[in-house]
Amino acid sequence: xxxxxxxxxxxxxxxxxxxxxxxxxxxxxxxxxxxxxxxxxxxxxxxxxxxxxxxxxxxxxxxxxxxxxxxxxxxxxxxxxxxxxxxxxxxxxxxxxxxxxxxxxxxxxxxxxxxxxxxxxxxxxxxxxxxxxxxxxxxxxxxxxxxxxxxxxxxxxxxxxxxxxxxxxxxxxxxxxxxxxxxxxxxxxxxxxxxxxxxxxxxxxxxxxxxxxxxxxxxxxxxxxxxxxxxxxxxxxxxxxxxxxxxxxxxxxxxxxxxxxxxxxxxxxxxxxxxxxxxxxxxxxxxxxxxxxxxxxxxxxxxxxxxxxxxxxxxxxxxxxxxxxxxxxxxxxxxxxxxxxxxxxxxxxxxxxxxxxxxxx
Amino acid sequence: xxxxxxxxxxxxxxxxxxxxxxxxxxxxxxxxxxxxxxxxxxxxxxxxxxxxxxxxxxxxxxxxxxxxxxxxxxxxxxxxxxxxxxxxxxxxxxxxxxxxxxxxxxxxxxxxxxxxxxxxxxxxxxxxxxxxxxxxxxxxxxxxxxxxxxxxxxxxxxxxxxxxxxxxxxxxxxxxxxxxxxxxxxxxxxxxxxxxxxxxxxxxxxxxxxxxxxxxxxxxxxxxxxxxxxxxxxxxxxxxxxxxxxxxxxxxxxxxxxxxxxxxxxxxxxxxxxxxxxxxxxxxxxxxxxxxxxxxxxxxxxxxxxxxxxxxxxxxxxxxxxxxxxxxxxxxxxxxxxxxxxxxxxxxxxxxxxxxxxxxxxxxxxxxxxxxxxxxxxxxxxxxxxxxxxxxxxxxxxxxxxxxxxxxxxxxxxxxxxxxxxxxxxxxxxxxxxxxxxxxxxxxxxxxxxxxxxxxxxxxxxxxxxxxxxxxxxxxxxxxxxxxxxxxxxxxxxxxxxxxxxxxxxxxxxxxxxxx
Numbered sequence: 001x002x003x004x005x006x007x008x009x010x011x012x013x014x015x016x017x018x019x020x021x022x023x024x025x026x027x028x029x030x031x032x033x034x035x036x037x038x039x040x041x042x043x044x045x046x047x048x049x050x051x052x053x054x055x056x057x058x059x060x061x062x063x064x065x066x067x068x069x070x071x072x073x074x075x076x077x078x079x080x081x082x083x084x085x086x087x088x089x090x091x092x093x094x095x096x097x098x099x100x101x102x103x104x105x106x107x108x109x110x111x112x113x114x115x116x117x118x119x120x121x122x123x124x125x126x127x128x129x130x131x132x133x134x135x136x137x138x139x140x141x142x143x144x145x146x147x148x149x150x151x152x153x154x155x156x157x158x159x160x161x162x163x164x165x166x167x168x169x170x171x172x173x174x175x176x177x178x179x180x181x182x183x184x185x186x187x188x189x190x191x192x193x194x195x196x197x198x199x200x201x202x203x204x205x206x207x208x209x210x211x212x213x214x215x216x217x218x219x220x221x222x223x224x225x226x227x228x229x230x231x232x233x234x235x236x237x238x239x240x241x242x243x244x245x246x247x248x249x250x251x252x253x254x255x256x257x258x259x260x261x262x263x264x265x266x267x268x269x270x271x272x273x274x275x276x277x278x279x280x281x282x283x284x285x286x287x288x289x290x291x292x293x294x295x296x297x298x299x300x301x302x303x304x305x306x307x308x309x310x311x312x313x314x315x316x317x318x319x320x321x322x323x324x325x326x327x328x329x330x331x332x333x334x335x336x337x338x339x340x341x342x343x344x345x346x347x348x349x350x351x352x353x354x355x356x357x358x359x360x361x
Numbered sequence: 362x363x364x365x366x367x368x369x370x371x372x373x374x375x376x377x378x379x380x381x382x383x384x385x386x387x388x389x390x391x392x393x394x395x396x397x398x399x400x401x402x403x404x405x406x407x408x409x410x411x412x413x414x415x416x417x418x419x420x421x422x423x424x425x426x427x428x429x430x431x432x433x434x435x436x437x438x439x440x441x442x443x444x445x446x447x448x449x450x451x452x453x454x455x456x457x458x459x460x461x462x463x464x465x466x467x468x469x470x471x472x473x474x475x476x477x478x479x480x481x482x483x484x485x486x487x488x489x490x491x492x493x494x495x496x497x498x499x500x501x502x503x504x505x506x507x508x509x510x511x512x513x514x515x516x517x518x519x520x521x522x523x524x525x526x527x528x529x530x531x532x533x534x535x536x537x538x539x540x541x542x543x544x545x546x547x548x549x550x551x552x553x554x555x556x557x558x559x560x561x562x563x564x565x566x567x568x569x570x571x572x573x574x575x576x577x578x579x580x581x582x583x584x585x586x587x588x589x590x591x592x593x594x595x596x597x598x599x600x601x602x603x604x605x606x607x608x609x610x611x612x613x614x615x616x617x618x619x620x621x622x623x624x625x626x627x628x629x630x631x632x633x634x635x636x637x638x639x640x641x642x643x644x645x646x647x648x649x650x651x652x653x654x655x656x657x658x659x660x661x662x663x664x665x666x667x668x669x670x671x672x673x674x675x676x677x678x679x680x681x682x683x684x685x686x687x688x689x690x691x692x693x694x695x696x697x698x699x700x701x702x703x704x705x706x707x708x709x710x711x712x713x714x715x716x717x718x719x720x721x722x723x724x725x726x727x728x729x730x731x732x733x734x735x736x737x738x739x740x741x742x743x744x745x746x747x748x749x750x751x752x753x754x755x756x757x758x759x760x761x762x763x764x765x766x767x768x769x770x771x772x773x774x775x776x777x778x779x780x781x782x783x784x785x786x787x788x789x790x791x792x793x794x795x796x797x798x799x800x801x802x803x804x805x806x807x808x809x810x811x812x813x814x815x816x817x818x819x820x821x822x823x824x825x826x827x828x829x830x831x832x833x834x835x836x837x838x839x840x841x842x843x844x845x846x847x848x849x850x851x852x853x854x855x856x857x858x859x860x861x862x863x864x865x866x867x868x869x870x871x872x873x874x875x876x877x
């Protein structure tokens with residue numbers, strides 16, 4: 001008989017092994033799924049995981065990797081702080097949209113001013129404040145009226161999408177765009193553009209910000225009192241209150257940071273890879289970042305790796321769609337499997353499997 | 362009163378345990394344990410934490426399977442594979458920690474523990490019958506959340522009695538009861554005994570065992586180290602058998618009381634917990650060098666009082682004063698800086714974070730006074746050093762400060778929690794249930810440490826449900842009842858009846874009567 005036995009303390013080794021194991025199991029299960037769809041599973045897995053990095057067109061895909069991973073990491077780092085403290089911000093997508101709108105709005109308002117030293121920093125600031133402000137709505141409602149931040153932040157995503165559509169069609173529409181929806185292209189406005197910093201690498205300011213966020217979060221969580229309080233609150237809210245943590249301040253900090261980083265990601269996206277505010281500007285980074293945060297075990301370095309991995313499945317998934325004709329839904333299912341298996345094998349960190357006679361201790 | 366004469370026992374043993382052994386990886390919990398229980402006998406199982414009492418009763422109750430040895434029940438071989446099988450054979454157990462749902466009523470809770478519960482109305486009638494027969498006042502329609510610890514225990518006992526057990530195992534049943542409730546419980550147990558039910562009684566309170574039990578088996582390090590008749594053996598002898606060395610009883614020199622350090626005045630506060638008790642007009646003064654004990658049945662405002670003093674719950678500034686300075690509206694860390702420290706009852710999840718290391722848990726309250734933080738950044742080396750000091754000074758048995766708090770035994774973690782506060786040299790220390798579920802030698806060490814702290818001039822406030830403990834270490838005693846605090850009285854010379862009245866809330870009349 002197989003049974004689970006709780007470990008006296010979480011296994012360190014397993015907490016590192018489980019994400020790798022989850023990826024491997026996902027490859028197997030995903031391969032099976034692709035086989036059922038009538039595709040060669042080995043080829044499909046190879047197209048998703050190998051070709052973007054080492055295949056014929058790797059020169060193009062490698063750059064895309066950082067472009068996709070940057071916002072994912074930036075948003076996931078912010079989310080992970082809250083998740084560590086048991087504060088569930090599900091609305092990063094909305095904060096990302098509002099950050100992008102605010103950043104773009106400042107850039108467009110200053111058009112065609114040429115002072116990049118002024119325009120670009122102001123846009124960054126606007127992006128941060130936009131995301132922060134949007135995240136403050138669930139934060140303040142929670143601290144004042146004890147509302148559920150999961151619901152409020154999630155519903156605000158749909159509000160943000162409506163605002164995005166209205167902006168793309170109205171206030172921010174390109175006056176020289178012959179009436180088409182969508183703003184002026186910021187990546188063609190020198191003072192506001194978020195260019196690739198090193199040609200061919202995909203490295204832009206958003207990626208730099210993501211790396212800085214990783215380091216910042218690492219130091220915060222491991223060396224700073226605030227990080228300690230975040231971890232303590234997540235593990236043991238009563239002990240945290242006993243230790244003098246003020247839960248409301250923590251809610252404001254965690255939601256605020258997550259919102260600011262999501263807003264930042266949105267701003268870098270709209271001024272760089274995307275270039276303009278359009279109706280469908282958002283592409284789900286805010287939601288995918290939740291997977292990234294958990295896949296990375298809410299650990300900054302883990303999130304960095306998970307962000308790269310998920311970006312790879314995005315790029316490889318697109319390649320698999322165009323080259324092998326795999327349906328988009330199959331790719332999404334594949335990404336979902338990753339989170340599913342991660343959560344499933346996660347139990348090995350806290351439990352060990354015993355095979356033998358049953359005994360309740 | 363219903364006690365059977367010892368000579369009258371001629372029948373065969375009800376339960377016979379022979380050569381029972383159970384080993385876990387790295388530790389032998391029970392080794393060659395043999396003893397027997399006669400029908401209608403109250404048999405005590407004595408031993409420190411870790412002596413193997415729990416493993417032994419778990420084997421008898423079918424929760425753990427022995428590696429070797431055999432048990433016979435009523436002459437037949439007895440090998441329960443599950444608690445279900447044990448109950449079917451007539452063995453029932455009341456655990457130390459209750460497994461009740463607060464939001465359900467008594468009858469619903471009882472039904473949840475039964476294999477085939479009868480309809481609620483009939484069950485309620487049965488509960489009433491059983492509770493009347495055995496003198497266990499209990500209303501089946503009340504919500505468990507509203508019951509005191511003593512009443513909750515009755516629910517557990519009634520749940521067992523409904524199955525007509527031949528052997529009833531009771532794990533530390535009196536730790537949550539008032540003296541009066543203990544008397545009611547003993548009365549019940551004696552009635553059961555008179556009907557021929559055997560009772561296996563686990564406790565570390567030696568006086569109780571002497572009052573109740575016919576025979577005692579003493580365990581140490583998994584082995585039987587002695588069998589005695591508790592009525593003819595002194596409590597001290599039994600304790601020494603249990604601990605394996607001469608017992609160190611706390612001692613202190615009498616000294617004059619100092620200045621008032623902690624002053625609580627007119628403190629009224631709602632509980633943050635919907636099932637909690639509001640504090641009502643609590644006033645108390647604790648002087649330097651003094652230990653004030655606060656007794657009372659669990660759930661009468663103890664947690665709320667601790668929260669009000671630790672700073673987790675805030676009140677009017679003037680309701681709590683430390684050395685004359687109002688602190689009632691300040692948070693925990695500001696109070697810590699001023700020297701008012703606290704150790705709550707719940708070790709895991711309140712006083713300490715279970716999954717965090719001892720170093721991190723040392724940081725939990727030590728950050729301010731021990732200077733473990735510099736401009737917001739943690740000094741890990743210093744925190745580790747502080748944790749190591751606690752471990753060394755308070756004899757906490759653990760491989761090192763890198764271990765998670767939940768890996769420690771209850772007694773060791775409690776020593777860590779109390780040590781953490783004492784080493785910070787408090788001006789005033791408030792502790793709730795400092796020795797709950799802690800073995801005798803650890804409890805003695807903790808009490809001595811509290812006395813030493815008072816000796817050094819600190820004001821110490823001990824909230825506890827263990828009256829023996831309070832009588833042993835307190836200079837003055839007061840009791841909490843439904844959120845009201847009685848007037849404190851010198852602990853010396855208080856009779857059990859007086860204490861019971863204070864705990865029952867009749868103190869006002871009593872005092873008025875005496876003074877009037």
